[in-house]
Amino acid sequence: MESEGASRTAEYMALYRAMESARPRHRRLFTDPFAIHFLRPSLRRAAVLCRVPFFAVAVAWYADRRAPGARTSAIARTRLIDDVVSQALTEGIRQVVILGAGFDCRLYRLSGIDRVAAFEVDHPATLGAKLSRLRNVIRRLPGNVRYVEIDFDRQNLTEALEQRGFDRGQPSIFVWEGVTNYLSAKAVDAVLCYVAGCAAGTRVAFTYCIVAPLMVPQNFQMQPGSLVMSPSLANLGPLVLFPRSCPLISASEDSNSIGMTTRDNTDAHTLAGLQNL
Secondary structure (H helix, E strand, O other), X not given: OOHHHHHHHHHHHHHHHHHXXXXXXXXXXXXXXXXXHHOOHHHHHHHHHOOOHHHHHHHHHHHHHHOOOHHHHHHHXXXXXXXXXXXXXXXXXXXXXXXXXXXXXXXXXXXOHXXXXXXXXXXXXXXXXXXXXXXXXXXXXXXXXEEEEOOOOOOOHHHHHHHOOOOOOOOEEEEEOOOHHHOOHHHHHXXXXXXXXXXXXXXXXXXXXXXXXXXXXXXXXXXXXXXXXXXXXHHHOOOOOOOOEEEEEEEOOOOOOOOEEEEEEEEHHHHHHHOOO
16 A cells, blocks of 8 residues: 555544544543544544534534444444453563554553553554654653564565564564555465464454455445445545454464464444444
8 A cells, every 4th residue: 555545544543533532531432642643634623623512423424424434443443452452461462563553552542551562563654754743742752662664565574573673482462453455465464474473372453354345345235334435435545445354363372384263353333333333
């Protein structure tokens, strides 16, 4: 995926997180105080309007009409992955890796990450844009976070990540949200094989798209939170495919082969329903 498209898609995901963070504290699924700082002025105004209940409903309606399923899927999967990462930290995970980080700020907002080694991996242009904005919000970036520049389709993850100090011998959690649908099958396989070769207890939470609806979309009924394709999404990037499912996979004790076991595989429509979205 082109870096400009990646950054723009990341911005819309930040908008959805900012909208959710503007809801009353007892109703929101998570709080991301950084998200609003990654928005252009027009989108930032929309996020601020969401602090008023009437306008929040109107903005959400417009967003859902323009990109059906995108907001609810993004919000639901954010909460799910937040919980997965937090649980992994309580179970002794020593490293957190955000692959294709975009404007994801889990490394700065989730409790406990400051005690482990953390890595943000993304295209140099996207990482550069993110860091320039973060430095306006955070006086001093956390010393435990390392930034890894990579193009997944053209560069080797092993070399890029381990040059920055990642230790395959330590149990880790990889987060790969909203990325696989932009990559080649070869690139996806390479990343999963790398994760499978890491220490026992390593896991990866990632989103992906079902292939069949992409090939013949007219044969599939689109539902809120499910995979969505629409001409109205063209200005969000070269190709925007909202993931239908979010599996949590854990490396087995024997990773001589691919050795990965599915722990959970929840489609976005069901997940959004569980979160009352």
